Amino acid sequence: xxxxxxxxxxxxxxxxxxxxxxxxxxxxxxxxxxxxxxxxxxxxxxxxxxxxxxx
Amino acid sequence: xxxxxxxxxxxxxxxxxxxxxxxxxxxxxxxxxxxxxxxxxxxxxxxxxxxxxxxxxxxxxxxxxxxxxxxxxxxxxxxxxxxxxxxxxxxxxxxxxxxxxxxxxxxxxxxxxxxxxxxxxxxxxxxxxxxxxxxxx
Numbered sequence: 001x002x003x004x005x006x007x008x009x010x011x012x013x014x015x016x017x018x019x020x021x022x023x024x025x026x027x028x029x030x031x032x033x034x035x036x037x038x039x040x041x042x043x044x045x046x047x048x049x050x051x052x053x054x055x
Numbered sequence: 056x057x058x059x060x061x062x063x064x065x066x067x068x069x070x071x072x073x074x075x076x077x078x079x080x081x082x083x084x085x086x087x088x089x090x091x092x093x094x095x096x097x098x099x100x101x102x103x104x105x106x107x108x109x110x111x112x113x114x115x116x117x118x119x120x121x122x123x124x125x126x127x128x129x130x131x132x133x134x135x136x137x138x139x140x141x142x143x144x145x146x147x148x149x150x151x152x153x154x155x156x157x158x159x160x161x162x163x164x165x166x167x168x169x170x171x172x173x174x175x176x177x178x179x180x181x182x183x184x185x186x187x188x189x190x191x192x
Contacts, residue, residue, distance in 0.1 A: 013169060016179070018162035023183050025155035028090055029148045033184045040180045043160050044173050 068109045076111055080119035085128065088139055088147050095141040099129060 026036045068079050087093040099120070100108065106116045120137060123129045128143030159180075166176050 015162040015165035015169065018158050018165065019180055019183055022155045022158035022162060023180065023187050025151050025158065027187060029151045036184055037177065037181060039156060040159060040177060043156065043163050044176060047163050047167060
């Protein structure tokens with residue numbers, strides 16, 4: 001079994017589906033690539049801050 | 056003369072589908088608006104036409120239009136018909152944007168828990184955007 005076949009058997013992680021859905025929804029509102037990436041950066045920052053506050 | 060949308064793409068209404076029939080129409084119209092197939096100012100089919108197209112009762116269509124009107128998604132003009140409101144399109148876009156943000160927030164949490172770094176999450180998002188837009192891998 002080659003790598004491609006092995007990969008096909010392995011399901012995509014849930015977060016990948018979620019990102020795809022989020023990108024789809026965001027694109028449907030007319031957001032550009034830059035805007036979606038900016039939103040992602042902001043959410044990552046918020047997540048990091050949340051983590052720091054938990055410590 | 057009837058300038059309303061002839062082929063409103065609402066999926067077939069089914070009593071077996073989740074939610075009441077009128078709600079399926081409400082969701083269908085909202086989806087048409089948020090995906091840009093129904094623009095602000097565009098007219099919707101009459102109660103009668105839509106009821107015939109979807110093979111549902113007039114009361115079901117009336118209820119759906121009342122709900123959409125109540126939410127400010129559409130408005131009625133006496134003697135002229137029913138139209139998509141400017142505010143309705145904006146509100147629907149905003150709802151989608153909030154939903155996208157919610158999904159992305161959950162995805163980031165899951166990805167971080169799976170051990171992905173900030174840069175990896177961003178790279179993956181960039182790749183997915185480009186794939187979605189049919190661009191490079």
